[in-house]
Amino acid sequence: MVQSMDIRRRILEITSIASAIIIWEIIARIINKKYILPSFTEVVTAFLELVSGGELYRDILTSLNFFAIGMGVAIAVGIPLGIMMGWFKTIDKAVDPIIEMIRPIPPLAWIPFAILWFGLTQYAAGFVIFVGAVFPILVNTYTGFRNTPRVLVESGKVLGCIKNRDLIFRIALPAALPSIATGVRVGMGVGWMCVVAAEMFGVSTYGIGWKIWHWNDLHHMDMVLTYMLVLGLIALVIDRLFRYIVQEWWLKWQTGVVV
Amino acid sequence: MIIQPLKIIAAILITGIILVSGCTSTPVQNGDEPTGLTELRFGYQPSTHQIAYMAADAKGWWLEDLEPYGITSTKDYLFPTGAPEMLAMLAGEIDVAYVGSTPPLSAIDQGLEAKIVAGVQTQGSDIVLANDLPYESPQDLVGLKIATFPPGTLQDTVLRKWLLDNDIDPKEDLSIISMTSSGAAKTALASGNVDAIFLPHPHPTVAESEGYGKVVVQSGEMWADHACCVVLVSQKLIDEHPEIVEQIIRTHIKATQYIIDNPDEAARIFSNKITAVPYDVSSQSIQDWDGEWVSDPNIELATALEYAKVQYDLGYTDKLLTQDDLFDLSFYNKVIAEMDEE
Numbered sequence: 001m002v003q004s005m006d007i008r009r010r011i012l013e014i015t016s017i018a019s020a021i022i023i024w025e026i027i028a029r030i031i032n033k034k035y036i037l038p039s040f041t042e043v044v045t046a047f048l049e050l051v052s053g054g055e056l057y058r059d060i061l062t063s064l065n066f067f068a069i070g071m072g073v074a075i076a077v078g079i080p081l082g083i084m085m086g087w088f089k090t091i092d093k094a095v096d097p098i099i100e101m102i103r104p105i106p107p108l109a110w111i112p113f114a115i116l117w118f119g120l121t122q123y124a125a126g127f128v129i130f131v132g133a134v135f136p137i138l139v140n141t142y143t144g145f146r147n148t149p150r151v152l153v154e155s156g157k158v159l160g161c162i163k164n165r166d167l168i169f170r171i172a173l174p175a176a177l178p179s180i181a182t183g184v185r186v187g188m189g190v191g192w193m194c195v196v197a198a199e200m201f202g203v204s205t206y207g208i209g210w211k212i213w214h215w216n217d218l219h220h221m222d223m224v225l226t227y228m229l230v231l232g233l234i235a236l237v238i239d240r241l242f243r244y245i246v247q248e249w250w251l252k253w254q255t256g257v258v259v
Numbered sequence: 260m261i262i263q264p265l266k267i268i269a270a271i272l273i274t275g276i277i278l279v280s281g282c283t284s285t286p287v288q289n290g291d292e293p294t295g296l297t298e299l300r301f302g303y304q305p306s307t308h309q310i311a312y313m314a315a316d317a318k319g320w321w322l323e324d325l326e327p328y329g330i331t332s333t334k335d336y337l338f339p340t341g342a343p344e345m346l347a348m349l350a351g352e353i354d355v356a357y358v359g360s361t362p363p364l365s366a367i368d369q370g371l372e373a374k375i376v377a378g379v380q381t382q383g384s385d386i387v388l389a390n391d392l393p394y395e396s397p398q399d400l401v402g403l404k405i406a407t408f409p410p411g412t413l414q415d416t417v418l419r420k421w422l423l424d425n426d427i428d429p430k431e432d433l434s435i436i437s438m439t440s441s442g443a444a445k446t447a448l449a450s451g452n453v454d455a456i457f458l459p460h461p462h463p464t465v466a467e468s469e470g471y472g473k474v475v476v477q478s479g480e481m482w483a484d485h486a487c488c489v490v491l492v493s494q495k496l497i498d499e500h501p502e503i504v505e506q507i508i509r510t511h512i513k514a515t516q517y518i519i520d521n522p523d524e525a526a527r528i529f530s531n532k533i534t535a536v537p538y539d540v541s542s543q544s545i546q547d548w549d550g551e552w553v554s555d556p557n558i559e560l561a562t563a564l565e566y567a568k569v570q571y572d573l574g575y576t577d578k579l580l581t582q583d584d585l586f587d588l589s590f591y592n593k594v595i596a597e598m599d600e601e
Contacts, residue, residue: 033370034370116450119451120404213409214410217410217412218342218365218369219349219368219369
C-alpha cells in the first residue's frame with residue numbers, strides 16, 4: 001500500500017515536470033522568437049554545448065567559491081551575534097537599532113562599497129553574498145535564543161548550570177538549533193540569489209551570474225536561460241544537501257518529536 | 260491508477276494551448292496591420308557621440324519635422340550602454356536607436372528586425388591610464404586591468420582587436436573588466452581597482468578633469484576612422500512608415516550639421532541634457548576628442564562589416580552578418596539625392 005502510494009507520487013511528479021516542459025516547448029514554438037522565449041530543446045542544446053566545452057564547470061566552481069566566502073562569513077558573524085543579542089539584553093538594546101537600520105538595505109546597494117573596500121576581488125563578491133545571507137541567520141538565531149523555554153533554563157540552573165557560558169552552550173543553544181538551522185537555510189537561499197548581483201561588476205570573467213550578464217549583453221537568451229536553470233538546480237542541490245545534513249546529524253535528536 | 264496523471268497532463272496541455280492562443284493571437288493580428296503612428300520612441304546614451312539626437316530634441320525639430328506625418332509626441336529612453344538599449348529594442352519598446360554600431364550585431368543575429376539607416380559619428384573613445392603608470396606602447400598595458408563596456412559593445416570590440424593586432428592576448432596577457440556603466444568604470448579607476456579605462460567621450464575628459472588618470476591612446480590610433488554610433492530603425496517602422504524614416508534622416512542630417520557648425524552650443528545642449536557633466540567639461544571633451552560627427556552611413560559601412568567579422572570570430576554571433584543584414588542605405592541615398600536637387 002505504502003509502495004503503491006510512493007509510485008503514484010513519483011508518477012505525479014514526473015507528469016508535472018513533463019507537462020511544464022511540453023507547454024514550454026509549445027509556447028516557444030508558437031512565439032517562434034528565440035530572444036523572447038528559447039525553446040526547451042534550444043536550452044538543452046546550449047546546455048550540452050556548455051558541458052562539452054568544460055566552461056560550465058569553471059563557472060559553477062567560481063560561483064560556489066564566492067558563495068562559500070559569503071556564507072562562511074555570514075555564519076561566523078550571524079550566529080555569534082544572534083546568540084549575544086538573544087542572551088544579553090544590553091547587547092540587544094545596543095546593537096538592535098543598528099541592525100534594523102542596515103537590514104532593509106538591499107545587497108545590490110552595497111556594490112559600490114564592495115568595490116571600494118575589497119577591490120575587484122572574490123572578497124567583494126563574497127561581501128555582497130554576505131550582506132544577503134547574514135540577516136536571516138542573525139534574526140533566526142536571535143529568535144531561537146529569545147524563545148528558549150524558561151523551564152529549560154530553570155531546570156539547568158537547578159542541575160548546576162549557573163554560568164552564562166554553560167547555560168548558553170548546554171541549554172539555550174540546543175533549544176535554538178532548529179531556529180538557527182532555518183536561518184542558515186533561508187540565508188543560503190538569499191545568498192545564492194545574490195550570486196547574480198555579486199558577479200555583475202567585473203570581479204571575474206567566470207561564474208554563473210557573470211555568464212548570465214555576459215550572454216544577456218550579447219542577446220543569446222538560450223544561454224541566459226540555461227545559466228538561470230543551472231543556478232536554480234544548484235540551489236536545489238545545496239538545499240537538499242543541507243536538509244539532509246540537518247536531519248541526519250544536526251537535529252537527529254528531534255526525530256520522533258514531531259513525526 | 261495511471262489514468263489520473265494522464266488526465267492531469269491533458270488538462271494542463273489544453274489549458275496551456277488555450278492560454279497561448281489567447282495570449283498570442285491578438286498581438287500578431289494587430290502587429291501585421293499598419294497603424295496610425297502618433298508617438299515615436301528614441302533610445303540614446305549619455306555620450307557626446309550622440310549630441311545630434313539631443314540637439315534635434317532640444318531645438319524641437321523632431322516634433323516640428325515629424326508633425327506632418329502624424330507624430331504628436333516623442334519619448335526618449337537613456338541607456339548606460341548599447342546592450343540594454345538593444346534589449347529594449349528587441350522587446351519592441353524603441354523605434355529609433357542612437358547606438359554604437361556593434362550592439363545591433365548580436366541583436367540582429369539573434370532575431371532583431373532593424374536596420375542601420377544613417378551614421379552618427381566615427382572614433383571618439385580613449386584609453387585613460389592611471390596617473391602613476393607609464394605608457395609608451397601597447398605592451399605597457401600587459402598585466403594591467405582595463406575596465407570597459409560589456410562584450411559586444413563597440414569599446415570592447417575595438418579594444419580586443421587592437422590588442423590582438425599588437426600581439427597581446429586579451430584573455431591571457433591582461434584583464435578586461437566588463438563594466439555596466441561609465442560611472443562604475445570611473446569609480447574603479449579612481450579607487451585604484453583598475454589601472455585603465457576605455458570609454459567613449461566625454462568620460463575620458465571627465466576622468467582627466469577629476470584627476471583619476473591621463474588619456475594615452477585615442478581610438479582613432481587603435482583603428483583609424485573606425486565606425487562608432489549609428490541610427491538604427493526598427494523594421495516595423497521601415498515597412499509601415501517609410502516616409503517617417505526619411506524624415507528622421509533629414510532631421511538627423513540637419514542636427515548633425517548644426518552641431519558641427521556650433522560646437523559650443525552642442526556642448527551646452529549636452530550638459531543641459533546630461534546634467535552630471537558640466538559645460539566646461541563637455542566643451543573640453545569636444546575639443547579633445549578625435550571623433551567626427553557624420554550622418555552618411557556609407558562612411559561607417561566598411562568598419563561595421565569588419566566588426567561583424569570580429570564578433571563572428573569571437574563567437575558573439577552565430578552567423579557572419581552581411582551588409583544586407585545590417586544596413587538599409589536606400590533612405591539616406593534618396594534623401595541626399597533630393598537635397599542635392601533642391
